[in-house]
Amino acid sequence: MSLSPLASPTDTIMGADACLAALAAEFSPAALLTGADVPARNLQDTSYLPAVRPLAVVRPDSAEGVATAMRICGAHGVAVVPQGGLTGLTGGAHPIAGAVMISLERFSGIEELDPASATMTVRAGTPLEVIQKAADEAGFFIALDLGARGSCQIGGNLSTNAGGNRVIRYGMAKEMVLGLQYVLPDGTLITGLNKMLKNNAGYDLKQLFLGSEGTLGIITRAVLRLHPKPGCTHAALCGVDSYEDVVKLLGAARRGLGPMLSAFEVMWPDYWQVATVRVKGVRAPVDGAHAFYVLIEMQGLDEAIDGARFQSWIESVFEAGIIADAAVSQSMGDVGAFWRTRDACAEFGTVLGPHSAFDIGLPVTAMDDFANACRARLAAELPNMLSVYYGHIGDGNLHIVALSEGAAVQPMAEICAIVYDTVRAFGGTISAEHGIGLLKKPYLGYTRSAEELALMARLKAALDPAHLLNPGKVFDPATGDRA
CATH class of the missing domain: 3.30.43.10 (Uridine Diphospho-n-acetylenolpyruvylglucosamine Reductase, domain 2)
Structure with missing residues (x-):
C-alpha cells in the first residue's frame, strides 16, 4: 500500500x-x-x-x-x-x-432458480461448475464455460467479464447478467437484483462493475440469465489446408448452422504438436499433418433433425474443398475427446514449465499474419523461443504461449514487449477475456486512447477518491499512469 x-x-x-x-x-x-x-x-x-x-x-x-x-x-x-x-x-x-x-x-451458494423468468440468483463466491450443474439439473444451460470451472468463482468471472469457449453464440459473461448486488468503496451496499430482460429505468449501473476487475466495487450477488438446455451436441475436428480456408469455414458455419454454432476453435500446428504429442492422454482425432486444426461445435434442440443437419453440413464443406479431413462425433464421448485437444493447454505449465501466456484480440482475417509475424519476431530477438497459437477464432480471440526452452529464467518482460508491440502494430487488443490486472497494465495504452484512460480515471475518482479498492490494478488513476 x-x-x-x-x-x-x-x-x-x-x-x-x-x-x-x-x-x-x-x-x-x-x-x-x-x-x-x-x-x-x-x-x-x-x-x-x-x-x-x-x-x-x-x-x-x-x-x-x-x-x-x-x-x-x-x-x-x-x-x-x-x-x-x-x-x-x-x-x-x-x-x-x-x-x-x-x-x-x-459467501457461496445458489439462492434461487426461477424457471418462469429463466434466471438464477447466486452468491459471488459460488464456483462456476456448481452453477453449471444446478442449471443442468433444472433443465437449463449456463453459457459461460472455461477451463478453471471447478475452482473459479462467479464473482471473479463477472469482475473480469470472462469469455470462455462459447462467446461466438452467447457473448461474454456480462451478457448473462440481468441483476447485480455490489459494495462500493465507501461500504455502501447496492442491491439491484433485477430479473427482467427488459429494464431501461435509468442508467444500467451494473455495467460499471462487470469487467472493472474489482477496482470500482465488490460484486456480492448476481442474477444470471439461463438458456434452454441443448437437446443435442455435435462436434467435428477438421484438418484445413490454409488460413483462407479457415475463414471460409467460419463463414460457412455461420450460414449453415446459424444460431446452433456454439464454438469455433482453431489450433495452429505448433500448438497441435504440443497438445497431442507432449500432453499425456490427448489423442489426435484426425490423421496426417494439416496447416490448421479446427474444432466446430453445434448445440441443437432435436437430435433427429439437428444431428442430421450437422452431418449434412460437414459433408457439404468437405465436398466444397474447404476442409481436407474431419473426424465427426458419434457420441458425447467423441465430443469430449475433441475438446481435450483444445483443453490440453491447461497442462502446458506441467509439460512446458514456466511460460508467458497471452490473451489477445484481433480482426479474424489478420490472425494468421499476426501469428507469423509474432513467431518470427520472437525467434529472431530471443534465444530458443517456442511460441504456440490457438484460440476462439470465431469471436476474434487468440491465445499465445511462449517460452525460451531450456532457459533457467524466462525472459518474460522481453516476450511481453515483443508480443504486445506486435498486437499494437496489427490494431488488436492486449486483452480479450482475461483482464488487465498488474501484468498488462504497462501496455493498456496500446489499446485504449489517452481520452479513454482519462475517463476511466474520472470514474475511479468518483467512486473511490481515496484509491483504496484494489489500488494499482489496471492503471494508476491518481496520475493516469499505466506503469
Whole structure:
C-alpha cells in the first residue's frame, strides 16, 4: 500500500493496528485471518507473481459482512483487494502488502432458480461448475464455460467479464447478467437484483462493475440469465489446408448452422504438436499433418433433425474443398475427446514449465499474419523461443504461449514487449477475456486512447477518491499512469 504525502510510517502502522482491532470486533476468528494464519492460497494468484503476505484476510459470509469490512478499512485508510477463486492470470486479485484481502469463498451458494423468468440468483463466491450443474439439473444451460470451472468463482468471472469457449453464440459473461448486488468503496451496499430482460429505468449501473476487475466495487450477488438446455451436441475436428480456408469455414458455419454454432476453435500446428504429442492422454482425432486444426461445435434442440443437419453440413464443406479431413462425433464421448485437444493447454505449465501466456484480440482475417509475424519476431530477438497459437477464432480471440526452452529464467518482460508491440502494430487488443490486472497494465495504452484512460480515471475518482479498492490494478488513476 503506498503512503499518501501526509502519512508517516508510524501513522500507517497505527491505522493498520486500529483497522485490525475494528475488524476483530466485527468478525469471528474463522472469518478474520492474520499473520501466519493467512492460508498460502491467499498469498498469490496464478499469474507467476511472487507471493505477498497481506495485513489480513477477511472472509465474510454475507453481503452485509463485505460492506462492513469495506467500511472499516475505508475509515482507517487501509487498502482492500477482493479475491475470488484466484484463477486469474494477470494479477488482478494478487495481494498487496499492508492491504486487507476480502475473500468471497465463504459467501457461496445458489439462492434461487426461477424457471418462469429463466434466471438464477447466486452468491459471488459460488464456483462456476456448481452453477453449471444446478442449471443442468433444472433443465437449463449456463453459457459461460472455461477451463478453471471447478475452482473459479462467479464473482471473479463477472469482475473480469470472462469469455470462455462459447462467446461466438452467447457473448461474454456480462451478457448473462440481468441483476447485480455490489459494495462500493465507501461500504455502501447496492442491491439491484433485477430479473427482467427488459429494464431501461435509468442508467444500467451494473455495467460499471462487470469487467472493472474489482477496482470500482465488490460484486456480492448476481442474477444470471439461463438458456434452454441443448437437446443435442455435435462436434467435428477438421484438418484445413490454409488460413483462407479457415475463414471460409467460419463463414460457412455461420450460414449453415446459424444460431446452433456454439464454438469455433482453431489450433495452429505448433500448438497441435504440443497438445497431442507432449500432453499425456490427448489423442489426435484426425490423421496426417494439416496447416490448421479446427474444432466446430453445434448445440441443437432435436437430435433427429439437428444431428442430421450437422452431418449434412460437414459433408457439404468437405465436398466444397474447404476442409481436407474431419473426424465427426458419434457420441458425447467423441465430443469430449475433441475438446481435450483444445483443453490440453491447461497442462502446458506441467509439460512446458514456466511460460508467458497471452490473451489477445484481433480482426479474424489478420490472425494468421499476426501469428507469423509474432513467431518470427520472437525467434529472431530471443534465444530458443517456442511460441504456440490457438484460440476462439470465431469471436476474434487468440491465445499465445511462449517460452525460451531450456532457459533457467524466462525472459518474460522481453516476450511481453515483443508480443504486445506486435498486437499494437496489427490494431488488436492486449486483452480479450482475461483482464488487465498488474501484468498488462504497462501496455493498456496500446489499446485504449489517452481520452479513454482519462475517463476511466474520472470514474475511479468518483467512486473511490481515496484509491483504496484494489489500488494499482489496471492503471494508476491518481496520475493516469499505466506503469
